[in-house]
Every structure is written in structure tokens, then in C-alpha cells.
Amino acid sequence: MNYELTGPIGIFDSGYGGLTILHEIRQLLPQYDYLYLGDNARAPYGPRSFEVVYEFTRQAVFKLFSMGCHLVILACNTASAKALRSIQQNDLPLLDHHSSPRPARKDASLSENTQESRLLPGGFHPPFPPPSKRVLGIIRPTAEIIGQLTQSRHVGILATEGTIKSQSYQLEIQKFAPDVTVSGVACPFWVPLVEYNEMDSPGADYFVKKRIDQLLMTDSKIDTIILGCTHYPLLLNKILKYVPRGVKVIAQGEYVANSLADYLRRHPEMEHRCSKGASCRYLTTENAEKFKESALIFLHEHIDVQTVELEQARCSHD
Numbered sequence: 001m002n003y004e005l006t007g008p009i010g011i012f013d014s015g016y017g018g019l020t021i022l023h024e025i026r027q028l029l030p031q032y033d034y035l036y037l038g039d040n041a042r043a044p045y046g047p048r049s050f051e052v053v054y055e056f057t058r059q060a061v062f063k064l065f066s067m068g069c070h071l072v073i074l075a076c077n078t079a080s081a082k083a084l085r086s087i088q089q090n091d092l093p094l095l096d097h098h099s100s101p102r103p104a105r106k107d108a109s110l111s112e113n114t115q116e117s118r119l120l121p122g123g124f125h126p127p128f129p130p131p132s133k134r135v136l137g138i139i140r141p142t143a144e145i146i147g148q149l150t151q152s153r154h155v156g157i158l159a160t161e162g163t164i165k166s167q168s169y170q171l172e173i174q175k176f177a178p179d180v181t182v183s184g185v186a187c188p189f190w191v192p193l194v195e196y197n198e199m200d201s202p203g204a205d206y207f208v209k210k211r212i213d214q215l216l217m218t219d220s221k222i223d224t225i226i227l228g229c230t231h232y233p234l235l236l237n238k239i240l241k242y243v244p245r246g247v248k249v250i251a252q253g254e255y256v257a258n259s260l261a262d263y264l265r266r267h268p269e270m271e272h273r274c275s276k277g278a279s280c281r282y283l284t285t286e287n288a289e290k291f292k293e294s295a296l297i298f299l300h301e302h303i304d305v306q307t308v309e310l311e312q313a314r315c316s317h318d
Contacts, residue, residue: 005068005273006070006272006273006274006275006276007033007067007068007069007070007273007274007275008032008033008034008035008067008068008069008274008275008279008281009025009032009033009034009035009069009071009072009073009274010034010035010036010037010061010064010065010067010069010071010072010073011025011034011035011036011037011072011073011075012036012037012038012039012057012060012061012064012072012073012074012075012076012079013036013037013038013039013074013075013076013079013230014038014039014040014042014043014044014045014056014076014078014079015038015039015040015043015044015076015191015195016038016040016194016195016231016291016294016295016297016298017075017076017191017194017229017230017231017298018036018038018075018076018230019036019038019230019295019298019299020230020231020233020234020251020253020298021073021075021138021230021252021253021256021257022034022036022075022280023253023298023299024253024254024256024257025073025253025256025257025260026280027257028257028258028260028261029257029260029261029264030278031276031278032274032275032276032278033274033275033276033277033278033279033280034279034280034281035064035067035068035069035280035281035283036280036281036282036283037060037063037064037283037284037308038282038283038284038285038286038291039056039060039284039285039310040284040285040286040290040291041284041285041286042056042285044078044160044191045057045076045078045079045082045162046078046160046161046162046163046191047161047162048078048162050082050083050166053078053079053082053083053162054082054083054086054087055312056079056083056310057074057076057079057082057083057084057087058083058086058087058091059310059311059312060310061074061087061091061135063283063308063310063311065095065133069133070132070133070134070270070273070274071133071134071135071136071270071273071274072133072134072135072136073135073136073137073138073256073260074135074136074137074138075138075230075256076138076230077138077139077159077160077163077168077228077229077230077252078160078162078163078166079137080137080138080139080168081139081162081163081166081168082162082166084135084136084137087135088135092133092134092135095132095133134270136260136263138230138252138256139168139169139172139228140172140259141252141255141256141258141259142169142226142250142252142255142256143169143172143173143175143176144172144176144259145255146173146176146177146180146224146226146250147173147176147177147180149224149248149250150177150180150223150224150248151223152221152222152223152224153177153179153180153181154180154181154183154219154221154222154223154224155173155180155181155182155183155222155223155224155225155226156182156183156184156185156215156216156218156219156222156224156225156226157169157170157182157183157184157185157225157226157228158184158185158187158190158211158212158215158225158226158227158228158229158232158239159184159186159187159226159227159228159229160186160187160188160191160228160229161186161188163184163186163228163229164184164185164186164228165186167184169182169184169226169228170182170184181219181221183215183218183219183222184215184228185211185214185215185218186211187207187211187229187232189207190207190208190211190229190231190232190235191229191231193207193235194231194232194234194235194297195231195294195297197297199234199235199237199238200237200238204235204238205238205241205242208235208238208239208241208242209242212225212239212242212243213242216244222247223246223247223248224247224248224250225239225243225247225248225249225250226250226252227239227249227250227251227252228252230252230253232251233251233253234297234298236249236251280303281304281306282295282303282304282305282306283305283306283307283308284305284306284307284308285307285308285309285310286307287307288305288306288307289305291305292304292305
């Protein structure tokens with residue numbers, strides 16, 4: 001394999017919400033090329049099983065790999081919660097095995113993937129040759145920093161049903177701040193409010209207030225709330241309206257962007273493979289015109305979009 005080839009950084013989401021993550025990343029790291037893929041035809045992922053989310057996410061990741069990406073960010077909390085670990089542990093070691101001119105160590109995948117699931121410093125030192133592809137999620141960056149943001153040591157999560165049921169935030173936060181109590185509430189109507197551009201409607205007030213009240217009734221000591229869905233930053237004005245004074249509301253984008261910048265600094269072998277043309281392309285599995293219209297809500301700019309099909313991903317010893 002030619003390790004000098006470069007390609008864009010892939011950004012994947014089941015729909016539109018990942019555009020908020022992409023926006024923050026491009027604000028901090030504008031020099032890189034990006035390729036965004038939204039699996040809008042099969043969204044939402046939240047109610048789907050772990051097995052289905054893993055297979056759908058795997059197909060999208062391999063599509064981005066096939067289009068030249070070496071590094072892919074799962075800008076989707078559900079995909080990060082339900083598919084990231086399986087892709088890192090089951091699929092990437094096989095890719096590295098095929099791309100490496102020598103057999104991989106038996107313990108390579110465990111040691112590499114244990115560290116590689118984080119964006120922030122972890123002491124990961126890849127063997128030579130460098131790994132061919134990497135996939136990173138968006139839950140851990142916030143989990144790693146949350147212990148520095150909460151004073152009461154009580155944190156709330158507002159997210160989709162799938163993310164809440166997975167308990168991924170609870171598990172990740174416990175690794176870095178075991179003394180923090182985490183409570184979560186699913187907000188099933190918040191994503192449609194955003195995608196149908198109803199963020200400023202009176203109906204939005206009802207659904208936003210209802211879930212915030214539910215969360216604070218679960219634990220009145222919460223002083224920090226994580227928005228565990230990439231759509232939710234677009235509801236931030238409504239959320240702040242019903243959150244008590246003194247309670248912080250944390251969106252993920254800034255922390256994911258900072259973590260990606262740090263990851264690239266710590267992994268020059270991967271950073272060198274990320275092309276730098278300050279461009280961004282958009283792909284969707286849905287109708288391109290529909291994606292353009294909805295993306296305008298998230299990006300406040302007109303974009304060009306290409307429709308693509310996702311096929312069953314193959315990664316085996318065959």
C-alpha cells in the first residue's frame with residue numbers, strides 16, 4: 001500500500017445532525033478536505049437494534065474508505081454508541097492485516113483499539129507501518145472533559161432513545177469521573193422539531209420544557225447537561241429558556257473539534273494522509289434536493305449534494 005496517498009476526512013451521520021459537528025470541525029480545522037455522508041434514507045438510527053446500526057454504520061464507513069478517506073468520524077451519537085467499538089475491534093484489524101506487509105501481532109487490535117476509541121491523549125503508539133484506516137466517535141471527547149465542568153458532580157444527558165438505552169455516556173463518564181452521577185432522558189420529538197424547522201414554534205416550547213423538567217425531577221442536583229444528540233444545538237435557545245440559572249448546557253461540537261485537532265497532532269502518520277484543500281463535499285442516500293433543503297437549516301448556506309447507494313460492507317480474509 002502506498003502510504004503517501006491522501007484523502008479527505010470522512011464525517012458520517014445517519015442524517016443531518018452531524019452537520020453541526022462538521023461545522024465546528026471546519027471552524028477549527030478549515031485547511032482539511034472533508035467528505036460528509038448522511039444515510040438519510042434509513043434515518044433515524046435511534047430506535048434500531050445494535051446489530052442493524054452496526055451494519056448500516058459499517059456500510060457507510062466502508063463507502064467513505066472506498067472514496068479515499070483514511071480517517072472517519074462518526075458524527076452520530078447512536079452510531080458511536082452502538083457501532084464504534086464493533087467496527088474498531090472487528091473490522092479495522094482485518095484492514096490493517098491486509099494492508100500490512102507483515103502479520104499483525106495477536107494483541108495489536110486490542111491495544112490499538114483500546115486507545116484508538118478516544119480522541120484526546122491516550123498514549124497510543126502505532127506499530128510500523130502505520131494503520132491504514134481509523135474510525136473515531138463523538139461520545140468520549142465530552143465524557144473526558146465533563147469532570148472539569150461539573151461542580152455538583154451530578155450530570156444530565158438529553159439524547160435520543162437509542163443513545164439513552166445504550167448507557168454509553170454513563171459508561172464513558174464513569175471511566176474518567178467515577179464520582180459523577182449521570183442521569184439521562186430520551187427526547188423523541190426533538191429531532192423532528194429541528195428537521196421540520198419548528199425550533200421556534202410554540203409546540204417546541206412544550207416538548208423542550210417537558211423533557212428538561214423530567215430530567216431535573218430525576219435528579220435535582222444536576223448542574224451540567226450534555227446535549228447527546230447532534231440536532232439539539234439548534235434547539236439551544238429554547239433549552240436555555242427552561243434550564244434553571246446556574247446549570248450549564250454542553251453541546252458536543254466544540255469538544256469533538258478540539259479532540260480531533262489533538263488527535264491529528266498526536267498521530268502525524270494519519271495527519272499526513274489527510275488532504276488539505278479546504279474543500280467539503282456532501283453525500284446522501286436520500287434525494288439530493290431534499291438534503292440541500294434540510295441542510296440549509298443546519299449550515300445556513302447552499303451546498304451541492306450527490307446521492308449515493310450503500311452496499312453491504314465486506315471485510316474478511318477472503
